[in-house]
Amino acid sequence: MSDSHAPITAADIRANIEKVYERIHAAATQAGRTPTEIALELAVKTQTLDTCVEAAKALANLGHPILLGHNKVQEGVAAAEPVLSEVPSTRMHMIGHVQTNKINQTLRSCHVIETVDSSRFADRLNQRVRSDDVLRPDGICDVFIQVNSSGEQTKFGCSPAEAYDLACHVAALPNLRLRGFMTIGAHTDNETAVHRSFSKVRALRDRCISSGEKGLSEAVELSMGMTGDMEIAIAEGSTIVRVGTAVFGPRR
Numbered sequence: 001m002s003d004s005h006a007p008i009t010a011a012d013i014r015a016n017i018e019k020v021y022e023r024i025h026a027a028a029t030q031a032g033r034t035p036t037e038i039a040l041e042l043a044v045k046t047q048t049l050d051t052c053v054e055a056a057k058a059l060a061n062l063g064h065p066i067l068l069g070h071n072k073v074q075e076g077v078a079a080a081e082p083v084l085s086e087v088p089s090t091r092m093h094m095i096g097h098v099q100t101n102k103i104n105q106t107l108r109s110c111h112v113i114e115t116v117d118s119s120r121f122a123d124r125l126n127q128r129v130r131s132d133d134v135l136r137p138d139g140i141c142d143v144f145i146q147v148n149s150s151g152e153q154t155k156f157g158c159s160p161a162e163a164y165d166l167a168c169h170v171a172a173l174p175n176l177r178l179r180g181f182m183t184i185g186a187h188t189d190n191e192t193a194v195h196r197s198f199s200k201v202r203a204l205r206d207r208c209i210s211s212g213e214k215g216l217s218e219a220v221e222l223s224m225g226m227t228g229d230m231e232i233a234i235a236e237g238s239t240i241v242r243v244g245t246a247v248f249g250p251r252r
């Protein structure tokens with residue numbers, strides 16, 4: 001994009017999504033995986049509502065799963081009505097930290113909350129799920145546990161050491177369904193460290209599935225990898241890559 005102030009066009013969004021899916025395809029093939037095991041979730045932070053709607057339409061027209069990831073509760077709330085009225089099969093995911101006073105708004109605007117990182121937060125969430133919520137007619141909220149796999153102080157997420165117990169806790173809550181794990185890769189040029197941050201979370205997921213504990217067998221998803229590290233994440237088993245920059249350009 002030469003003019004960084006011009007809004008991105010629908011055609012550019014579509015072309016960029018196709019390019020990211022080519023990267024996913026190549027990385028999966030390289031790793032000996034089936035490319036269709038990996039879905040693209042668009043990280044729409046700071047994008048306009050029009051761009052969110054166009055992005056959902058582009059995913060739908062290309063026949064891909066329609067996943068939008070929101071960082072901020074307010075942005076998710078603002079996008080929910082316009083996006084869901086145009087593209088009702090969109091799945092809205094919360095990928096940012098949620099303060100307890102924003103739980104109700106998050107539940108009303110997002111289908112999936114990827115950032116559960118404490119039993120206290122999980123308990124609060126479990127209490128607030130309402131059976132009359134239009135987004136979840138079964139009265140159950142799908143969640144992921146966010147793991148701070150790099151140990152970086154600036155990142156949210158439970159520690160890898162706490163994650164298994166937290167998974168068991170969440171799996172036992174009646175109104176939550178644990179669908180997987182989310183992490184942000186180590187912020188470093190050291191590829192080995194990035195691999196390690198992702199492989200820790202995959203090992204945790206595998207341990208949960210093989211435990212035989214009730215409610216853990218459905219925790220199969222691994223939400224890991226962004227524009228800069230999605231090939232590494234896919235090599236380590238990612239099933240959802242969360243991508244912003246490669247589709248929408250640099251953030252303003």
Ligand SMILES: *Cc1c(COP(=O)(O)O)cnc(C)c1O
Pocket residue numbers: 043045071095096184226227228242243244245246
């Ligand atoms: C912004 C963001 C992404 C996407 O990052 P890019 O580098 O722009 O692809 C993914 N996950 C989270 C949690 C984010 O905040």
